[in-house]
Amino acid sequence: MSQRAARILSITFQPMLTGTYVLLAIALTSAATWTAGVAWGVGLAALTAGIPSLDILRRVRGRTVDDFSVFIRRQRLRPLLVALSCTGLAFVLSLVLEAPHQLQASLLAALVTGAALASVTGAWKISFHAAAIVGAVAILAWGIGWEMLALAPLVPAVAWSRVVLGRHTLAQVLAGVAVGSALTIIVLLLY
Numbered sequence: 001m002s003q004r005a006a007r008i009l010s011i012t013f014q015p016m017l018t019g020t021y022v023l024l025a026i027a028l029t030s031a032a033t034w035t036a037g038v039a040w041g042v043g044l045a046a047l048t049a050g051i052p053s054l055d056i057l058r059r060v061r062g063r064t065v066d067d068f069s070v071f072i073r074r075q076r077l078r079p080l081l082v083a084l085s086c087t088g089l090a091f092v093l094s095l096v097l098e099a100p101h102q103l104q105a106s107l108l109a110a111l112v113t114g115a116a117l118a119s120v121t122g123a124w125k126i127s128f129h130a131a132a133i134v135g136a137v138a139i140l141a142w143g144i145g146w147e148m149l150a151l152a153p154l155v156p157a158v159a160w161s162r163v164v165l166g167r168h169t170l171a172q173v174l175a176g177v178a179v180g181s182a183l184t185i186i187v188l189l190l191y
Helices: 001-013 015-030 034-061 077-096 100-119 128-143 146-151 156-165 170-190
Strands: none
Touching: 001 156, 001 170, 015 034, 015 100, 015 128, 034 100, 077 100, 100 128, 100 170, 128 146, 128 156, 128 170, 146 156
């Protein structure tokens, strides 16, 4: 039963999906109109999650990565570069097209955190899942309201799922939480 729950949590809060949830929520609550919020949210999610997901699926089919989660560290660099490039492009577009400030800050936090995690992952398998979920909670609390801190129990739940599934050690998920929370908070405070 715990394996099944861990798999569900791990899949539901896969970093690209978590980023999509955040972008949609922030877009819908910060845009001038509901239609603009949907357009921003869907457009940015397609760029930051859709294209990288298609790239990973192409790599799985071509057998250059073993699975969608890119479990093997040495296989991570190219998919991470695609994802970071897409997030960087989304950030630039958000500036050029004058997206709401909360969306710009969310994208910048994701870009900075993603770059830091990518720089570590070649040497050590830090948890992107843990960093993404703690960053998501911070962004939602900052961008929507403190009531979003009610989502904080997702942080230990997702971290637990990664350890139970044997994808990370406790140290790797704790490091992901530390990096994800610190960098997200710094970007949100300074941007």
